[in-house]
Amino acid sequence: MKVQVYPDYESLSRETASIIASYIRTVPDALVCLASGNTPVKTFGFLVDDVKAGRLSIERCTFVSLDEWIGIGPTIEGSCRQMMDRDFFVPLNINQKNIHFFNGVTGDPQKQCDQINELIRSRKGLDIMLVGIGMNGHIAMNEPGTSFDSQAHVGYLAEETKTVGQKYFARQTVLDQGMTLGLGHLAESKLPILMANGKKKATIVARALSEVPSPDLPASIIQRIPQALTLLDADAASDLS
Numbered sequence: 489m490k491v492q493v494y495p496d497y498e499s500l501s502r503e504t505a506s507i508i509a510s511y512i513r514t515v516p517d518a519l520v521c522l523a524s525g526n527t528p529v530k531t532f533g534f535l536v537d538d539v540k541a542g543r544l545s546i547e548r549c550t551f552v553s554l555d556e557w558i559g560i561g562p563t564i565e566g567s568c569r570q571m572m573d574r575d576f577f578v579p580l581n582i583n584q585k586n587i588h589f590f591n592g593v594t595g596d597p598q599k600q601c602d603q604i605n606e607l608i609r610s611r612k613g614l615d616i617m618l619v620g621i622g623m624n625g626h627i628a629m630n631e632p633g634t635s636f637d638s639q640a641h642v643g644y645l646a647e648e649t650k651t652v653g654q655k656y657f658a659r660q661t662v663l664d665q666g667m668t669l670g671l672g673h674l675a676e677s678k679l680p681i682l683m684a685n686g687k688k689k690a691t692i693v694a695r696a697l698s699e700v701p702s703p704d705l706p707a708s709i710i711q712r713i714p715q716a717l718t719l720l721d722a723d724a725a726s727d728l729s
């Protein structure tokens with residue numbers, strides 16, 4: 489695993505976008521999973537600029553959902569789908585047939601997980617998997633205690649996630665369970681990227697990178713993934729020794 493630190497959120501985002509764009513230029517039909525949430529928003533902005541300026545084509549990519557809150561519909565502000573639509577899929581007018589996303593309100597959640605597992609298996613793993621890190625060390629909705637081998641599954645959210653997750657919603661929202669890709673998917677992807685910015689992530693980032701890897705701290709799996717990149721801004725890296 490390689491750790492790279494950039495001076496600020498802007499340069500971190502520019503570099504993350506550039507790494508993703510370079511991969512897609514080499515593998516134009518890449519199977520790509522991009523996290524929603526606040527961390528990658530600016531990275532998406534740079535990718536959108538690249539595509540609009542003709543420096544990058546993503547027409548042949550297939551996009552897979554990272555996670556979704558169960559009970560929250562795709563158009564509700566704060567759903568993972570709505571965030572991805574707002575920042576990436578809609579600005580780029582991505583063809584719906586190239587998007588495979590969990591739906592929080594329709595369909596059988598376990599069946600959706602099975603289908604997405606099958607898609608990823610049929611493609612022999614994801615090409616790119618971009619994830620953030622939660623304040624409790626979760627990756628996507630893989631909460632503490634989730635096996636490092638996990639595939640897509642339905643899981644209960646940790647109390648901290650239910651509280652911190654309120655930041656995405658306009659009003660108090662009941663969050664209880666989610667559908668998520670697994671930690672095994674991160675380990676098996678060709679280009680796994682863990683991204684973090686801001687002082688508030690410094691403690692959990694330092695723990696994830698220094699403690700003995702354990703499912704109690706899901707993000708610590710990153711130490712076990714030789715091809716993984718951990719990309720940080722200086723604030724998020726400020727507790728690293």
Ligand code: PGA
Pocket residue numbers: 524525526527528620621622623626627628
């Ligand atoms: P954030 O979420 O990017 O909004 O900080 C990260 C996470 O909880 O995984």
